[in-house]
Structures are given as C-alpha cells and as structure tokens.
Amino acid sequence: MRRLFKIALIAVLTLVVLGGASLLLFGRDSHGNLSGSISEQIDQYLLNQEFQGTVLISKDGEVLFEKGYGKAAPNLQNSTDTLYQIASLSKSFTAVAIMQLAEKQLLTVDDSLAKYFPDFPNADTITIGHLLSHSSGIPDYLKPDYQFDYSKEWEPTEIIEVVRNEPLEFTPGESFSYSNSGYVLLGLIIEQVSGQAYSDYIEEHIFKPSGMHNSMFETKEGLPIAEGHVEGKSGPRMDDSAAYAAGDIISTAEDLALFDEALRQNLLVSEETSKLMGTTHASKFPYKYGYGWYTQDVLGHKAVGHSGGYPSGFRHYVARLQDEELTVIVLSNEMTVNSKSINRNLTSIVLQKPIWIWEEFF
Structure with a gap:
C-alpha cells in the first residue's frame, strides 16, 4: 500500500512540475503571429478574433487606434460613433458624481445610508463608501433569485423594493460583493443632495x-x-430604465475617451479624489474595488478598469493604465465576446509585452 502511495505521489508531483514547466514555456502569448505597425497588429488581432464591436485606444492624450467591426444593427456597421448601452461602465460616472458632491462638502463617503433613507433596513451600519465599493452587503437585485424583469419600465424606488427586506450578505465593510442595488441607492442620493434628476446631473x-x-x-x-x-441573434429587450444609476447610460467609444481624458486632466474631480477612487476599499479574491473602479495590476502597471454587460447582448471593458497614460476601450454588441480578455491582449500589443494566460482574466 505504501509503495502504491509513493508511486501515486511521485506521479502527481511529476505532473505538477511538467504542468508548471509547460505554463512557463507556453503560458504566455507574445503575439508573434502579428506583423507591421502597432495599429496593423491590433487590426490583425481583432480580425483573427472575429470581434464584433468598437475599439478605441488612446495614449498620452492622443487616439492611437479606433475602429468598428461587424454589424451594429442589420443596416448599420459598428464604428467609433456607434451608440451602445454601456451598462455597468455607468458606475464610474455615478461614482464621479458622488465624489463631486463630496468635494463640494455636500456629503461625505462616511455618511450613513440612514441620513438619506432612515427606513432602509441596516441603514445606520451602511455608508456611502460601502455603496461605492460594493462592500455594503446589500444583495444585488439582478441575481437570478429575484427574477428581475429587464423588459419593463422601472422607477428607481421600485428597483430598491426588490431587495429592501432581504438580509445582508455580510457585515458592511467586511467583504466585497458586487451590488447593482448599491449603485441605484447612490443615484437616489445624488438626486436628494443635488436637487436634480440623476440624468440631469450627469448631463450637466x-x-x-x-x-x-x-x-x-x-x-x-x-x-x-x-x-x-447573443450568438449572432438579437438579444432580449432591455428597457433603458432597468439599471438606473447602476447602468443606464448610452454612449460611444469616442465619448468614453473624452470622459477618460477629462478625468486625467482633473476637469471632473481633483487629482486627490481620482487617487482615492483608484485606491482599493474592498476586496474578495480575485476582485479588488475602489470607488467606481476595479483596482488592478495590468501587465505590471497600476490600473483601474470596469466591465459592463447586459443580458440583451452587450459585453464591454475599459482599462486605464495610470503610469502609461494608456486607455483601452472595448465595446461589443455580442454577448459571447470576452471583452476583458480582448482588452488585456490589446494592451499587450500596445506595450509590446507578452501576456500570461491568467492576465487575460484578472
């Protein structure tokens, strides 16, 4: 029996060593199959991936690459001025709005939810900072358990009622769990504090x-x-109101690049506030989150980013490398596209740095 155990152990260790060696040898992609200029390599990569959507890459304040691929609609090609429901990319806008109000000393991230919604369960233990960083413990109304109907028109207060009486998933501030519900509450707080409708505030x-x-x-x-x-067929209808401050913005790749540049130029919030937003405030492996941004290491560079997706058939990813002044925007109107993986590989091509397999996902 001992002999069999030793043989089995040696076999397992051998497989681990061989697997590790294989990963070291073959677990990264240098995109050696691509040729020409950086722009030509990007184009080749996206064509090889049969990508459907729009890509815009800016570096040092200048557009390095922009192009649309495939169909936006039956009689419309994707381009950099194609409008997309950007879904959860909207959360960065909501977070900026909250931080603008904080800079005006109209609220603080330490304010309790009870200040704005005194009747909300556990409101005295939840802060605005918890809502911003997905560390409130409030369940996400989009979880399958709640069977949320995307197709109908919703009022924000109706959305909150879906989870109002549900128990918290954890003690506020002690973990991370992505919650669209928290960002709906943030939108309502923006309205209370500013005296404007959420959409009007964001526009102005x-x-x-x-x-x-x-x-x-x-x-x-x-x-x-x-x-x-979804797999080449039109996705199910989603009403524009179904996500509110958690994801209702409609925008273009070009406009998202303008938003990025406004942040880099400190036109929307101060440099200090931007750094605070890009600081990790909540985490649960493998996720780290600041205020309105995932906080990340991308190919050895400090970065922030965000995903966005709708079951109606959209998958987006934006990554912003801080020290490189590099922003990669990937918008897709095909649900099966892995926009984050594509974003990471495009970053690899621009930086001319090989990418490890796991770097496509974290």
Missing part, C-alpha cells in the same frame, strides 16, 4: 464639461445605436 456635471455630446439616457430614433446580440 459630467457629459457637458467632458465634451460628451453623443451620450444620453434614452435612445432616440434615427441615431446609430447598436442592437445587442
């Missing part, structure tokens, strides 16, 4: 100073808007 204090003239909250007939797809 973020879209306008950033020069984002092609961003909105409701689709308008005749504009070049992408339709969501």
Whole structure:
C-alpha cells in the first residue's frame, strides 16, 4: 500500500512540475503571429478574433487606434460613433458624481445610508463608501433569485423594493460583493443632495464639461445605436430604465475617451479624489474595488478598469493604465465576446509585452 502511495505521489508531483514547466514555456502569448505597425497588429488581432464591436485606444492624450467591426444593427456597421448601452461602465460616472458632491462638502463617503433613507433596513451600519465599493452587503437585485424583469419600465424606488427586506450578505465593510442595488441607492442620493434628476446631473456635471455630446439616457430614433446580440441573434429587450444609476447610460467609444481624458486632466474631480477612487476599499479574491473602479495590476502597471454587460447582448471593458497614460476601450454588441480578455491582449500589443494566460482574466 505504501509503495502504491509513493508511486501515486511521485506521479502527481511529476505532473505538477511538467504542468508548471509547460505554463512557463507556453503560458504566455507574445503575439508573434502579428506583423507591421502597432495599429496593423491590433487590426490583425481583432480580425483573427472575429470581434464584433468598437475599439478605441488612446495614449498620452492622443487616439492611437479606433475602429468598428461587424454589424451594429442589420443596416448599420459598428464604428467609433456607434451608440451602445454601456451598462455597468455607468458606475464610474455615478461614482464621479458622488465624489463631486463630496468635494463640494455636500456629503461625505462616511455618511450613513440612514441620513438619506432612515427606513432602509441596516441603514445606520451602511455608508456611502460601502455603496461605492460594493462592500455594503446589500444583495444585488439582478441575481437570478429575484427574477428581475429587464423588459419593463422601472422607477428607481421600485428597483430598491426588490431587495429592501432581504438580509445582508455580510457585515458592511467586511467583504466585497458586487451590488447593482448599491449603485441605484447612490443615484437616489445624488438626486436628494443635488436637487436634480440623476440624468440631469450627469448631463450637466459630467457629459457637458467632458465634451460628451453623443451620450444620453434614452435612445432616440434615427441615431446609430447598436442592437445587442447573443450568438449572432438579437438579444432580449432591455428597457433603458432597468439599471438606473447602476447602468443606464448610452454612449460611444469616442465619448468614453473624452470622459477618460477629462478625468486625467482633473476637469471632473481633483487629482486627490481620482487617487482615492483608484485606491482599493474592498476586496474578495480575485476582485479588488475602489470607488467606481476595479483596482488592478495590468501587465505590471497600476490600473483601474470596469466591465459592463447586459443580458440583451452587450459585453464591454475599459482599462486605464495610470503610469502609461494608456486607455483601452472595448465595446461589443455580442454577448459571447470576452471583452476583458480582448482588452488585456490589446494592451499587450500596445506595450509590446507578452501576456500570461491568467492576465487575460484578472
């Protein structure tokens, strides 16, 4: 028996060593199959991936690459001015709005939820900072258990009622769990404090100073808007109101680049506030989150980023490398596209640094 155990142990250790060696030898991609300029390599990569959507990459304040691929709708090609429901990329806008109000000393991240919603369960133990960093413990109303109907029109207060009486998932501040519910509450706080509708506040204090003239909250007939797809077929309908401050913005790759540049130029919030937003405030492996951004290490560079997706057929990812002044925007209207993996590989091509397999996902 001992002999068999030793043989089995040696076999397992051998497999581990061989697996590790294989990973070291073959577990990273230098994109050696691509040729030409950086832009040509990016284009080749996206064509090889049969990517559907729009990519915009900026570096040092200048657009390095921008191009649309595939169909946005039956009679519309994807391009850099195609409108997309950007889903959870909207959370960064909501977080900026909250931090603008904090800079004006109209609220603080340490304010309790009870200050704004005294009747909300556990409100005295939950802070604005917890909502911003997904560390409140409030369940996500989009979890399958709640069978949320995306197709109908919703009021923000109706969305909150879905989880109001549900128990917290953990003690506020002690863990991380992504919660769209928390960002709906943040939108309502913005309205209370500013005296403006959430959409009006974002338009006046973020879209306008950033020069984002092609961003909105409701689709308008005749504009070049992408339709969501799932495995090539039109995705299910999702009403514009179904996510509110957690994901209702409609924008373009070009406008998102303008938002990024406004942040880098400290036109929306101060440099100190931007650093605070990009500091980790909550984590649970493998996730780390600041205020409105995932905090990350991307190919050895400090970065922030965010994903965005709708079951109607959209998958997006934005990554912002701080020290490289590099921003990679990937918007896709095909649900099966892994936008984060594509984003990471595009970053690898721009930096001309090989990418490890696990770096495509973390």
